[in-house]
Amino acid sequence: MPLMNMVEAINSALRLEMERDPSMLIIGEDVGRAGGVFRVTDGLQAQFGNRRVVDTPLAESAIVGAAVGLAARGLRPVAEVQFLGFIYETMDQMASQAARMRFRTAGRIHLPMVVRSPYGGGVRTPELHSDSLEGLFVHTPGIKVVMPSSPYDAKGLLLSAIRDPDPVLYLEPMRLYRAFKEEVPDGEYTVELGKAKVVAEGDDLTLITWGAAAPVATAAAAEWRDKQGGSVEVIDLRTVAPMDEEAIVRSVAKTGRVLIVHEAVKSGGVGAEVAALVSEKCMLSLLAPILRVTGYDTPYPAFAVEEDWLPNKQRIFKAMQELLSYR
Amino acid sequence: MWINPEDLTVTQWQVLNEAGELVREAPSLGHRQLLEVYRYMVIARAYDERAMRLQRQGRIGTYAPFSGQEAAQIGSAYALERSDWMFPSYREAPALWVHGAPLEYSLLYTMGHVFGARLPEGVHAFPVQIIIAGQATHVMGSAWASTYLEDKRVSLCYLGDGATSQGDFHESLNFASVLKLPAIYFIQNNQWAISLPRSHQTGSATFAQKGLAYGIPGVQVDGNDVLAVYQVTMEAVRRAREGKGPSLIEAVTYRNGPHTTSDDPNRYRSQAEVESWKQKDPIVRLRRYLTGLQIWDDEREQALWQEAAQVIEQVVAKAEGVPKGTLAESFDYVYATPTPRLQEQWATLERGR
Numbered sequence: 012m013p014l015m016n017m018v019e020a021i022n023s024a025l026r027l028e029m030e031r032d033p034s035m036l037i038i039g040e041d042v043g044r045a046g047g048v049f050r051v052t053d054g055l056q057a058q059f060g061n062r063r064v065v066d067t068p069l070a071e072s073a074i075v076g077a078a079v080g081l082a083a084r085g086l087r088p089v090a091e092v093q094f095l096g097f098i099y100e101t102m103d104q105m106a107s108q109a110a111r112m113r114f115r116t117a118g119r120i121h122l123p124m125v126v127r128s129p130y131g132g133g134v135r136t137p138e139l140h141s142d143s144l145e146g147l148f149v150h151t152p153g154i155k156v157v158m159p160s161s162p163y164d165a166k167g168l169l170l171s172a173i174r175d176p177d178p179v180l181y182l183e184p185m186r187l188y189r190a191f192k193e194e195v196p197d198g199e200y201t202v203e204l205g206k207a208k209v210v211a212e213g214d215d216l217t218l219i220t221w222g223a224a225a226p227v228a229t230a231a232a233a234e235w236r237d238k239q240g241g242s243v244e245v246i247d248l249r250t251v252a253p254m255d256e257e258a259i260v261r262s263v264a265k266t267g268r269v270l271i272v273h274e275a276v277k278s279g280g281v282g283a284e285v286a287a288l289v290s291e292k293c294m295l296s297l298l299a300p301i302l303r304v305t306g307y308d309t310p311y312p313a314f315a316v317e318e319d320w321l322p323n324k325q326r327i328f329k330a331m332q333e334l335l336s337y338r
Numbered sequence: 339m340w341i342n343p344e345d346l347t348v349t350q351w352q353v354l355n356e357a358g359e360l361v362r363e364a365p366s367l368g369h370r371q372l373l374e375v376y377r378y379m380v381i382a383r384a385y386d387e388r389a390m391r392l393q394r395q396g397r398i399g400t401y402a403p404f405s406g407q408e409a410a411q412i413g414s415a416y417a418l419e420r421s422d423w424m425f426p427s428y429r430e431a432p433a434l435w436v437h438g439a440p441l442e443y444s445l446l447y448t449m450g451h452v453f454g455a456r457l458p459e460g461v462h463a464f465p466v467q468i469i470i471a472g473q474a475t476h477v478m479g480s481a482w483a484s485t486y487l488e489d490k491r492v493s494l495c496y497l498g499d500g501a502t503s504q505g506d507f508h509e510s511l512n513f514a515s516v517l518k519l520p521a522i523y524f525i526q527n528n529q530w531a532i533s534l535p536r537s538h539q540t541g542s543a544t545f546a547q548k549g550l551a552y553g554i555p556g557v558q559v560d561g562n563d564v565l566a567v568y569q570v571t572m573e574a575v576r577r578a579r580e581g582k583g584p585s586l587i588e589a590v591t592y593r594n595g596p597h598t599t600s601d602d603p604n605r606y607r608s609q610a611e612v613e614s615w616k617q618k619d620p621i622v623r624l625r626r627y628l629t630g631l632q633i634w635d636d637e638r639e640q641a642l643w644q645e646a647a648q649v650i651e652q653v654v655a656k657a658e659g660v661p662k663g664t665l666a667e668s669f670d671y672v673y674a675t676p677t678p679r680l681q682e683q684w685a686t687l688e689r690g691r
């Protein structure tokens with residue numbers, strides 16, 4: 012099996028689906044000739060032509076609005092928003108238009124569209140390039156939100172997202188684009204949306220994470236196991252809307268202690284939703300308060316200090332310590 | 339009767355041809371001012387070259403070079419009073435400098451400094467705008483404030499060719515026209531928006547005509563001719579101050595370098611194109627004119643580049659000498675008063691969790 016990094020895995024998913032489904036097209040800024048600012052769509056315009064891989068004018072709201080119109084007419088647009096910080100430009104089209112179409116028309120019109128966007132910190136970008144904004148869309152019924160953290164999942168989840176009958180926001184953690192390679196099948200396969208992955212099994216504590224924060228959290232949990240003993244169960248949600256409630260409840264029932272690690276700001280973040288879910292569904296299993304390690308409640312800071320803002324191993328260790336010593 | 343875009347003809351405004359000769363009457367700038375403008379342009383170019391090197395050395399972050407656009411930026415900024423308001427994008431270090439923000443502030447921004455977007459008190463400019471065309475609406479609000487306050491100030495924003503595709507740009511033009519505001523939309527058409535050429539950005543023959551549908555006069559100017567840029571901007575400033583409403587300027591220029599230091603322009607444009615624009619270099623053109631006026635020669639040229647190197651050295655030293663801000667300090671600037679939750683987070687941050 013070939014080794015791929017996340018950029019290659021996403022590119023492979025796009026290519027395979029373009030080959031399989033003539034109704035799919037890719038639209039966005041710089042996605043064609045240049046192959047995207049991160050080369051995610053590299054080579055696709057050369058292979059499929061500029062009718063199917065389209066460099067659009069610079070206007071995110073129009074890009075997503077166009078995807079709505081295209082999808083309603085039976086096509087499968089995969090739109091790119093160059094960085095997630097620019098998704099605010101599209102909020103009306105995403106939230107008021109795309110997310111509600113099936114609901115408003117009572118199922119007559121549905122929108123099989125995907126919006127892809129890179130996000131996440133740690134790569135010294137200028138302002139508004141690093142923000143984790145999944146919370147905005149988890150709060151928007153009608154949109155699914157997918158956040159892979161590995162090349163294998165990235166490819167399988169993207170193929171599911173493109174084939175899904177509803178709008179999907181697919182978020183790509185920039186720092187993980189080329190961070191590591193793993194075995195990824197050349198051909199097609201899918202990873203089901205809404206299903207979490209148990210990255211590591213354990214009995215003492217459940218660490219719930221996703222997207223850009225997942226590798227940091229997973230590595231911290233592994234190091235903790237090696238140094239302190241004890242066992243931490245790590246759950247990578249992979250899809251934050253819909254959320255895999257069953258996987259969360261099953262694990263918490265076993266461990267009784269919950270740590271949530273995400274990169275987005277804390278207040279109103281998806282971590283709060285996970286915590287609420289745990290207290291609704293398995294409160295009596297809890298042996299300690301639910302803790303969160305997240306970004307702070309400020310706008311994403313200038314890159315000179317971003318490492319202090321991002322969840323890191325020390326903060327995760329402290330929280331685990333607190334949870335495990337709680338009596 | 340149908341109105342057709344082909345019926346419109348737009349002629350580019352030029353004062354100096356590529357040889358540095360006058361093709362029409364020059365704006366009323368004295369020798370001292372001409373030399374000042376030239377100095378700005380040369381030092382800006384030296385800054386740009388240095389910043390590219392600093393980026394490669396890892397001393398600054400992603401950098402958006404402006405080389406090739408000095409005349410467009412400096413000619414327009416020179417037409418403003420310091421009391422006027424400026425709304426830049428991310429490529430306007432020279433314009434901001436001419437408008438009173440020392441160059442080290444631009445460098446601090448690219449260093450990702452906590453306070454890199456805080457320009458000094460008294461500089462009437464917004465910081466770098468990352469969101470394409472966001473500033474187009476601010477310039478309109480600022481111009482509105484001037485009509486409300488009757489302060490006779492003008493508000494000018496810089497936009498790229500790509501930025502004209504955003505809704506914000508069009509919505510703002512419409513507001514400014516309806517409300518007859520003293521706003522200037524200065525478009526630097528540098529031919530590219532990252533990898534997209536102007537033909538992918540607009541079906542219009544020019545960007546200059548973008549204001550017409552909104553009832554706003556426009557002009558296309560040779561953006562590498564600093565005298566022409568100054569002249570048309572002065573005209574727009576005059577109209578604004580006299581209460582005659584907004585103007586739109588398209589400066590035709592070229593981005594000599596990559597979009598930013600993360601970009602590889604060889605993927606989408608030819609070296610031949612880059613070379614052809616070098617013939618139109620804005621600095622060379624003004625130098626030829628000054629030489630023709632016999633107020634410039636090789637000796638002075640050399641001395642100026644030496645001065646430029648020293649100035650830039652100081653700029654770098656100043657920026658690198660600014661104490662590294664901390665994340666904790668920035669907690670003071672989320673709200674006027676930090677919320678209890680922020681205070682709690684600040685405390686855990688200070689304790690290292």
Ligand SMILES: Cc1ncc(C[n+]2csc(CCOP(=O)(O)OP(=O)(O)O)c2C)c(N)n1
Nearest residue numbers: 097429468469470498499500501530531532
């Ligand atoms: C809303 C938004 N969308 C996309 C981007 C990414 N981006 C940064 S610069 C740029 C091209 C801008 O081109 P233009 O307006 O011509 O200005 P130039 O870079 O040529 O100065 C793009 C697409 C952004 N910063 N903001």
Ligand SMILES: [Mg+2]
Nearest residue numbers: 498499530531
């Ligand atoms: Mg441009």
